[in-house]
Structure formats: structure tokens, C-alpha cells
Amino acid sequence: MFYDQAKVFVKGGDGGNGCVAFRREKYVPEGGPSGGDGGAGGDVVFRVDPGLRTLVDFRYQRHFKAGRGQHGMGKNMHGKSGADLVVRVPPGTVVRDTSNGALIADLTREGQQVVVARGGRGGRGNARFATAFNKAPRMAEKGEPGEERQLELELKLLADVGLVGFPNAGKSTLISRLSAARPKIADYPFTTVTPNLGVVRLEQGQSFVMADIPGLIEGAHAGAGLGHQFLRHTGRTRLLLHVVDAAGTEGRDPVADFRIINRELSLYDPELARRPQVVAANKMDLPGAADNLPRLRDALDGRYELFPVSALSGEGLEALVFHLARRLAELPPPEPAGEEHERLVSVREEPRFTISRQEGVFVVRGREIERHVAMTDLDNDEAVERLQRIISLSGLEDALRAAGIREGDTVRIRDFEFEYVDSL
Known part of the structure; x- marks a missing residue:
């Protein structure tokens, strides 16, 4: 799992x-x-x-x-x-x-x-x-x-190329032909329910990582299907490979499928809609694919490169892989997460303590005062006297008076409760 x-x-x-x-x-x-x-x-x-x-x-x-x-x-x-x-x-x-x-x-x-x-x-x-x-x-x-x-x-998976598309578009078969990944492949929707990573190697010794993102459907941005679970994995990829069922099996329209997936990406994160994208018109070995290809090309209107392929027979895969490698070489590498991004430190100045009243108890919160109480041995009179001096010098006692505390009221700091005695 x-x-x-x-x-x-x-x-x-x-x-x-x-x-x-x-x-x-x-x-x-x-x-x-x-x-x-x-x-x-x-x-x-x-x-x-x-x-x-x-x-x-x-x-x-x-x-x-x-x-x-x-x-x-x-x-x-x-x-x-x-x-x-x-x-x-x-x-x-x-x-x-x-x-x-x-x-x-x-x-x-x-x-x-x-x-x-x-x-x-x-x-x-x-x-x-x-x-x-x-x-x-x-x-x-x-x-x-x-x-x-x-x-x-x-x-969020780290990959250079992310495969997106409707279920049964052939993404799993494609990644199995291009890499050593062996995802589950079957003729029913949502065969892939977990992302798969594969390393695609070229003849020149070059390689890149490809991620097979589980199939998306209309409404994926709102969580329909497996949308929310796996759309996050597209955020790390530098290039999207949009796999379309060009044959329109199961009565689908490849042009409509292409537009629906792009709309879902845009609704989930507008930045994804601007991510470089290559379109693979898959299943060209099936009847009807050749007829749908001109319609798909007209719908793209030159905005995306289109590659007719067949993941089953291997037709057009070599040209697609080398084109992906060239595009990746032109794209800037992912920004490394520098040390300054590893931990975000708030620069907002916080009060030394806050006082609230809950069911008649004055509750004091504040990292500094809570630390002093936690580190004080409350069974030691000398240590308690030191804590009282710290409380007085910090201004907490004056703040409690301003909040309306009276002799005998209960003060809670962390898990410790005290009965208030006015030092004046």
C-alpha cells in the first residue's frame, strides 16, 4: 500500500x-x-x-x-x-x-x-x-x-516528468515500456491506485525520472475519484506528459478528455496549467485513432507538441523520449531547498505572557514563564522564593492585579496551580 x-x-x-x-x-x-x-x-x-x-x-x-x-x-x-x-x-x-x-x-x-x-x-x-x-x-x-x-x-514524489490523463489512457503501459517500472496493467478504470516511479535511460547515458500519476477524472480538483490523493504529486514535476486515448475507446472523446484534465489541473493549482506540457496521442494501433488525430491536432492549435504513439507496439516512443530529454535540458533545474527554507522562524514578537480567565481560574501562558515554573523545584522553599522574585520582576504580578485578581484566587501556569497571595 x-x-x-x-x-x-x-x-x-x-x-x-x-x-x-x-x-x-x-x-x-x-x-x-x-x-x-x-x-x-x-x-x-x-x-x-x-x-x-x-x-x-x-x-x-x-x-x-x-x-x-x-x-x-x-x-x-x-x-x-x-x-x-x-x-x-x-x-x-x-x-x-x-x-x-x-x-x-x-x-x-x-x-x-x-x-x-x-x-x-x-x-x-x-x-x-x-x-x-x-x-x-x-x-x-x-x-x-x-x-x-x-x-x-x-x-510529494520527486520526478522530472509526470504522466497525467484519464484512467485507461495507457499511462501504466507507457511507463512500463520506457523504464524498468512494472505497474499493474488491466483493462478497467483505476488499475493504478498508487503512483509509480520509473527511470528512463537514453543511449547517451542520460536519464530522467518519470512518475505515473493515477488516472484523474472530472472533478478531481475537488477530490473526486483519486484527485486529492495524487494531484499533489504533479507539483514537483518539471514537465507534464499528457497521455490521451486517441482511439476514443469506451466511447470517450480525446479532445474533450484533454480539455477536462487541463481544466482540473488549473482548478487545483493555476501554476500547473502553466507547466510545460507534451501530448502523447496513445493507442494509435487501434481503429479510429487515425481519424481522431487531426481533430486533436487542431484543438491543440500549436500550443503543445503532439506525438502519435502506441505504448503497446512501441510506435513513436523513441521520438517521444528524445524530445522529452531535450525539453528537460532546456528547462531550469528544480530549485534546491536551501538551509534557510528548512525551518521557518517567525519574526513576529510575541508577548512574554498572556492572561485569560477560565471558570474562575487565571490561566497564564508564555514560553518564558512556563519554562521557569517547569524548572523550579516547588518542594524547595529557596527555589520557590526565587520563582516569586522572577514573577515579580517580569511584571506578571502587576498584570494579574490589573486583570482583577484577588487574594485567594487560583493561578494556573502549565500544569501547576497556585493560590494567589498579594505580596503588597
Whole structure:
């Protein structure tokens, strides 16, 4: 089965906790704090593997979590960082965040990779908090939770030439004659229900990749038939080969078929209508094809090159292949996805925190304040006092008063709830 869409959950590794420890050695009085830092959590990385062709692996595994960092230890020993989790994806994979639809990466090149969930940083040990006023701190930070998100993966096949046309136009037979691909071929509509890739080799050592896109029908742009599932694969191709049943088998009209498919391409994506296109009038070995050929040529009106062929007998295929190779040589190569396109970073300045009220609870959201709460050991009085100072200096306490909070009200930050006590 061909899988070209998947939804997965990814989570970076949590950072290790910092350690609270003191030097306890003979002849070293008041040795001072010696708690080490926790290790950083590992990242979840997507990397292109050209050996993969579908997203079928994500059908059986949908959750990916990187290794967490090791906790800090005494004697100022820092914890080991967690291992990165490298997930292999096929070339042509587009990664989006399901929460907002933002494009994270468009992975096309062999070895190209992107971090999709970053690990949390390790918590600092008590040795980091020693000051001239507090030489023996008894607090340390907890590790920062790793980034987590839901992702949508979409595969768009990478090919130089894409075959489009109605079902039973002969696309599968054509690609089987021109390449080593062996798609299913039968005399009924929608024989091909999965895209097929084939490498077409020329005598001069040249080659190009051809994709057999499953048959389209009228209304494909709106999802009719297999439209929405496979129209996306035409977006990567540099040249379209429009295969038309010139014999008009099954009572079809080749001219009408040609116009319907082009209209569907245009309605799905106007850019596809402007894509260079070559027309192959197939099934010239059948009765009626020679009579329909002049009508089809007049309908094209010189806008597209027309090649009468027979995928079954091989008639006209050599001329078609060499013409496709010449056209590809004239077309610009596909733009490589540069590093700047691998991860889109928003430059919009976000507020440090937001306050909303839900069922009488004041809910505070904000990456910075949530991180501070998550990394605070709430069972340690010294750590809680530090968190209170951070909240006061950040302006959150003033903002809560402005929002109408009163003594005894509940404040929720992440999964933690506090009873508000006015410091004034």
C-alpha cells in the first residue's frame, strides 16, 4: 500500500535535573556547593533517506521521543546529554505543524535534515547559585521539558516528468515500456491506485525520472475519484506528459478528455496549467485513432507538441523520449531547498505572557514563564522564593492585579496551580 500522508507526535528529550551537593572531604572545612548541572535532552531530527519511497513506516509508529539528559551529580559532575533521535523520511517530504499549519521543512536532498523537536536544557546545580550573600545554596533547577508537537507529513514524489490523463489512457503501459517500472496493467478504470516511479535511460547515458500519476477524472480538483490523493504529486514535476486515448475507446472523446484534465489541473493549482506540457496521442494501433488525430491536432492549435504513439507496439516512443530529454535540458533545474527554507522562524514578537480567565481560574501562558515554573523545584522553599522574585520582576504580578485578581484566587501556569497571595 502506498502511504503519502501521516500524522505523528514528536517530543524532544527532557533536560536532566541539577544536583544539590556539598564537598564533604577531610581537611576541607566548609567545602561549599558542588552540585553539577543536568545534561541537555536530545533532539528529534528528520533526515532524508533516498532508500525510502513512502511514509508507510509512520503507520506503525506514530510517537517519537528523544533521550532525556542525565541528572547532575556531586563533585561538580555534569550529567550526560540525551541522544538525538534520527527519523528517516523519503525525499519529497513536507513537514507541517498541525496546530497552525506552518511549514517547518521541505526535505528534498539526500542527507538533508531538520530538527523538528528540540530537547530541553539541563537544570543548573546548586554550585551555579552560590553568591557572596548565599555561599551555600540548597536549591537546583529541574531539567527543562523537551519541545513537543503534532506534525503532519506529506509526501510529494520527486520526478522530472509526470504522466497525467484519464484512467485507461495507457499511462501504466507507457511507463512500463520506457523504464524498468512494472505497474499493474488491466483493462478497467483505476488499475493504478498508487503512483509509480520509473527511470528512463537514453543511449547517451542520460536519464530522467518519470512518475505515473493515477488516472484523474472530472472533478478531481475537488477530490473526486483519486484527485486529492495524487494531484499533489504533479507539483514537483518539471514537465507534464499528457497521455490521451486517441482511439476514443469506451466511447470517450480525446479532445474533450484533454480539455477536462487541463481544466482540473488549473482548478487545483493555476501554476500547473502553466507547466510545460507534451501530448502523447496513445493507442494509435487501434481503429479510429487515425481519424481522431487531426481533430486533436487542431484543438491543440500549436500550443503543445503532439506525438502519435502506441505504448503497446512501441510506435513513436523513441521520438517521444528524445524530445522529452531535450525539453528537460532546456528547462531550469528544480530549485534546491536551501538551509534557510528548512525551518521557518517567525519574526513576529510575541508577548512574554498572556492572561485569560477560565471558570474562575487565571490561566497564564508564555514560553518564558512556563519554562521557569517547569524548572523550579516547588518542594524547595529557596527555589520557590526565587520563582516569586522572577514573577515579580517580569511584571506578571502587576498584570494579574490589573486583570482583577484577588487574594485567594487560583493561578494556573502549565500544569501547576497556585493560590494567589498579594505580596503588597
